[in-house]
Amino acid sequence: MVVAQNTRTNNPVGKSVARNDVLEKVTGGATYTDDIQFGPGLLHCRVKRSPHPHALIKKIDYSKALKLPGVKGVATGDDFPDLIGLYLKDRCFFARGKVRFVGEAVVGVVATTEEIAEAAVDLIDVEYELLTPVLDPEFGASPEAPLIHPDLGNYDHPNFIFPVANSNISNHFKIRKGDIEAAWTQCAAIVEHTFRIPHVQHVPIEPHVAVAKCEDNGQVTLWASTQSPFAQRALLAKALHIPESDFRVIAPLIGGGFGCKAGVTMEAIPVAMAMKYKGQPIKFRLTREEEFYTNFVRQGLVIKIKVGCDKEGNLLALQNRMYWDGGAYTEYGVNVTRAGGYSSTGPYDIPNVATDSICVYTNHPVGGAYRGFGMAELHTGVDQAMDMLAAKIGLDPVEFHKKNCVQGGDVLATGMVIHDVGIKECIEKVAQALDWEIKDKPSAPNKLRGKGVALAWKAPAMPPNAGSSALVKMNSDGTVTVSVGGQEIGQGTFTAMAQIAAEALGVPYENVKVSGPIDTRYSPYEWQTVASRLTWSMGNAVRNAALDARKKVLDVVAEAWGEDAKDLDIKDGYVISYKTEESVSIKDIVVYGLPKPNDGGWIGGPIVGAGSFMPSYVTGLDAETGQGNRAVVHYTTGAQGVEIEVDKETGRIEVLRAACAFDVGKAINPDMVRQQMEGGFIQGLSSALFEGCQLVDGVMRNPSFVDYRIATAADVPAEIDTFIIEHAQDDGPFGARGIGEHPLVPSIAAVAAALYDATGLRITNPPFSAEKVYLALLEAGLVE
Amino acid sequence: MSFHRITIRINGNLEQVDVPGNLTLLQMLRDKLGLTGTKNGCASGECGACTVILNGDAVNSCMVVAAECDGAEITTIEGLASSGDLDMVQKMILEEGGVQCGFCTPGILMSARALLNRNPHPTEFDIRDAISGNLCRCTGYNRIVTAISRAAEAESAAVK
Structure with missing residues (x-):
């Protein structure tokens, strides 16, 4: 069922080739974020959290915490006033003015060890004035419910989200198709029922962890277990008023995400701390308990x-x-x-x-x-x-x-065929x-x-315009390096991308490597590793990049051999001519080029294919x-x-x-x-x-x-x-x-x-x- | 904080380590010895990601005090393959497709190895029981169970 690794698998699409990311996962060699060594300069962050579901913050006293030896400093909501959010900008790095759920971050502490940071958290006193909580969504949508976000009407959002100002309704999506009242009269049977589905947690076996460092020149690096390095760069750089190019996200392998490591979650906290306490890396990792009650849930x-x-x-x-x-x-x-x-x-x-x-x-x-x-x-x-x-x-x-x-051909409720x-x-x-x-x-x-x-x-x-991009780099040993910005989260996307590149190029699957970890400084753009979109969207970008590289290879050979590129093909890593039956290994030409006839110079050079994909038709x-x-x-x-x-x-x-x-x-x-x-x-x-x-x-x-x-x-x-x-x-x-x-x-x-x-x-x-x-x-x- | 000097045989090598009294075996492996293949999933003995073999038994290393390991023999995921050859449980979990995100994998392999060491002919129930303390959120477990079963068969065939 799984093809052995020492073979040359040509035309690998549709074949169950062995995964390219798992050998190091069975030997302990795979690097996850918490495995990266930062040396003795590493600082640690812990967080004072809200014990109340809804309350005004009246006073924060962290003076005792600052006196604890080993404590470097604290940060609160007032340090970072900007709002962030993937679709609706409604959240601050730390609670400002009020808390809205049990577990919300109120104060961050940085110290030389996790233990000292935790001890400092216990020394922080926060005074609250309790507000009536909203604990049921149906009641929350009613006019009687207390307002959780009185400023909802001012929040930034894209034009396909419809918040209702002065309510707790942050989006109201409607469909009205056909004549529903007339239709009921024609029904022979009708079922009417209310279902209640509880909140559930994602439960990746790897808890969230992130390390952030801000250099004295203002450049920020974030190492995080994340499905969304590029979205994090965009959102956090904007909120911190720094150029995106000064914000770098490095995203090693993920020990399970299932959505909870998409967008920006707890990573905002070490980034905020790093902005305030520059020069040393600051690590924040969630305990399993925090993983359960403070992070994204399935609503x-x-x-x-x-x-x-x-x-x-x-x-x-x-x-x-x-x-x-x-x-x-x-x-x-x-x-x-x-x-x-x-x-x-x-x-x-x-x-x-x-x-x-x-x-x-x-x-x-x-x-x-x-x-x-x-x-x-x-x-x-x-x-x-x-x-x-x-x-x-x-x-x-x-x-x-x-x-x-x-x-196929049915008109859906939205009018889409x-x-x-x-x-x-x-x-x-x-x-x-x-x-x-x-x-x-x-x-x-x-x-x-x-x-x-x-x-x-x-x-x-x-979003309708979520895009993907990829690079296909040809190497002088005949291998191919594929660079992508989508994450290997366990689903096997690096394997699928290698298969797609190999198929489009005409080289064996085993000769294609996918470069990781994803690094926003070097990897091509990818919107996010979510939505079951990578095989399709990033796969299109990789295929386009491989076809681009293929065309460049064939054009060089065609010119060198005085042939039409249409008569050439790449098979098993060799360029072959159907016309003359000549062949040459790609490794001999993709970096050093080919000599022109009659010792008339050289053509070609290092070949890099580029490709991208973005759907253009969603309305x-x-x-x-x-x-x-x-x-x-x-x-x-x-x-x-x-x-x-x-x-x-x-x-x-x-x-x-x-x-x-x-x-x-x-x-x-x-x-x-x-x-x-x-x-x-x-x-x-x-x-x-x-x-x-x-x-x-x-x-x-x-x-x-x-x-x-x-x-x-x-x-x-x-x-x-x-x-x-x-x-x-x-x-x-x-x-x-x-x-x-x-x-x-x-x-x-x-x-x-x-x-x-x-x-x-x-x-x-x-x-x-x-x-x-x-x-x-x-x-x-x-x-x- | 009191420190203890302990001597352990880890993945075949003798090591001497100075550990504070409150350090767990997991913390010692990851933070003192750089053996980061052993994972921290809950630090409370509930998920099995930190499983190592301690004196022949699969244990949650987050629940073991390092200072009490003086004289112990410990095998971690880094020591499972010997001289470049994968262990049979490693080979079979790769062949069966029992690895996705890979975070639970080291712990599962150590539980599996400890099982086969003490019971070379486990039933399917024995296998499921042996790894029931190792949580996996990706695979659905069945390929892992088959891999361990096939590893047992391959090893007993090799003995014959």
């Missing part, structure tokens, strides 16, 4: 769905009102809300749609990007509602999904793998058994109706199904087997696609069975691995079937589109559907913990 969602179909089961209308619990700052969350809005139908063809996707400030942790970017939360509501509607109209769920899923998608084949594959028609008996008398299926779609959520959407020509670049679609048993004595759900199928356009590396499907499904399953931030009065009550459980090796089904469907993406490299996030999108809804099939119960507020399931069984009289 909670209250989703109210009304959906109806005719008597044949054809969907006619959907009303979808979503209240996103955006937390204290919604700089990034406003775009999760937008994505939830324009994708609010799920992958279903529905002629009449009314959507309100509302991002609400609350005094909860800050919502950010999380693998799926709103889609897992959305589908947890929409797909369960579809399963309910199928049951109500008397259709098998698989039949219902196949009848209603989107197909969707491209060719293979979602119907995905449904069929999943149903087949689970022997959908066969109802298996439970394995024991105390067990109930059932199957469920759910669909997924997701588009890259990003704006009308603020009142959500209508526009093209809302997004494309959708990756798929289906997932599970077979489960429920233990009546404990309420525990055991997943016996699972099947995942996604249309990835073209699998650049099929085995890596399967790895994404398996890993993503298990992350989704973990959120279905175990995960949720227990927020009580704004305080997270379970900020540890003991109390916030994630799936272990003992929890996962051994049998996970994966299927790759390939309906080519018209503007993807070799037809590819992304798959990184999608596999966890349908997991909660699939488990919920199987739980219904097994027990007849609808539990609509995940996680489906053993306790919750048992109590539901008890209440329904299924156990005594």
Whole structure:
């Protein structure tokens, strides 16, 4: 299944070549941010945090802290008054004037050791005047709620975000398509239900860590575990009023991100400290407890769905009102809300749609990007509602999904016409793998058994003009160095990029190296490593750069040989002529050039190919109706199904087997696609069975691995079937589109559907913990 | 702060280290000896990223006091491959595609090695049990389980 490393793999696209980033990961040689040695001059930072969800800061007294030996200094909100934020600029480096969530940074301390910095934090006194917190998004959106950001009307934001001044609504995305009121009268069955999806945490095994240093001349370097080195450079340089070229971000390998290392999060703090205390590097790393309660969360969602179909089961209308619990700052969350809005139908063809996707400030942790970017939360509501509607109209769920899923040419709720998608084949594959028609008996008398299926779609959520660039440098040993600005976050992007470059150039995969770590001083620009966009967008840039290098090589050889470049090709690292059957190894020409005929001088020289990519066709959407020509670049679609048993004595759900199928356009590396499907499904399953931030009065009550459980090796089904469907993406490299996030999108809804099939119960507020399931069984009289 | 002079055999080499009484084995490995392959994921014994083999047992090095390791034999991820040859668990986890971000990988490999040292013929349950204290957020675990199982088979075939 994996090609051995000592081979020459030509035309590697579509082959499961060995990854190029993993050897050092199994020997301990891979360098993550915390592994970089900074020597004895390294200083350490710790933070005094707010214990209150909503309060005015009346007084900060750090005089005792400054007297502690080893303490270098402190910083507060008053030192850095500028607002930052990826989409909506609503956040300061440290709290200014008031705190808006438990865990918000109030004072930063720099000291010679972490222990001294922590001791100094304990010596800081902050006086607060408590304010009434907003702890529910639906209430937060109402006029009765206290205002969390009275200045919302003045905050800077792009024109596709719609904040409502003098409210807690930081974005209100709407769709109005067709005539929804008339449509209800034609429905033979209608389902109306409210679903509540809790906040969950990303839980990368590597906690956030960043080191910042400001030189005396004002140049700043940030070493960070980050998905967004270029976005961090742009946002932080602007907030600090320094040129972008004076702000350098070095981004080593990441030990898992899943969205929480996108944008700017805790990195702002060591940068701020470094600006104030110049000349020495300052390290800040989050404890696991801080990782849980102070960082970006997947925001909670209250989703109210009304959906109806005719008597044949054809969907006619959907009303979808979503209240996103955006937390204290919604700089990034406003775009999760937008994505939830324009994708609010799920992958279903529905002629009449009314959507309100509302991002609400609350005094909860800050919502950010999380693998799926709103889609897992959305589908947890929409797909369960579809399963309910199928049951109500008397259709098998698989039949219902196949009848209603989107197909190429359909006009989506935003007015966009969707491209060719293979979602119907995905449904069929999943149903087949689970022997959908066969109802298996439970394995024991105390067990109930059932199957469920759910669909997924997701588009890259990003600004319309998010771009990528790449360089392909040819070396005199015949190897090729590819420079990119996208991050290797575990998904295997460096491998996929090497495959794409090798394929486009005509050299073996093993001869292509991808240069890391990403360094904004030397790496070409990349917007962010998010949105499942790298294979497609950065892949296009790499392909273009490789084609540019290829053209330069062929032009040189054509001139030297007196041939037409059209008769030349590069195969296995050799330039060959179809006309004369001459050949030459590229290593002999890509640096030193070629002699002209008759000793008439030289041509060529070192060859570097450059390429970039930016979608040019995404249009704006009308603020009142959500209508526009093209809302997004494309959708990756798929289906997932599970077979489960429920233990009546404990309420525990055991997943016996699972099947995942996604249309990835073209699998650049099929085995890596399967790895994404398996890993993503298990992350989704973990959120279905175990995960949720227990927020009580704004305080997270379970900020540890003991109390916030994630799936272990003992929890996962051994049998996970994966299927790759390939309906080519018209503007993807070799037809590819992304798959990184999608596999966890349908997991909660699939488990919920199987739980219904097994027990007849609808539990609509995940996680489906053993306790919750048992109590539901008890209440329904299924156990005594 | 009291310091202790300890002698340990680490990855086959004898080392003498002066450690303060409150230093954990994890801190000693990373900050005193520069062995940064062992990862810090929680510093509270819950995630397994810092697993090393201490006197034959897989332990969370963040929960071990360095000063108490005098005379101990310790193997870290840096010592798993011998004279350039990957250990069988390393080879198999690469072949099976059981590595993504790689942050949990060192700890998982050390747990796997300790398991196979004491139980050369583990069942699937034994394997899942042995790595159930090693959290992984990327892979979904099954490829890792298969890799360890295949490593056990390959090693016992080599013994025969």
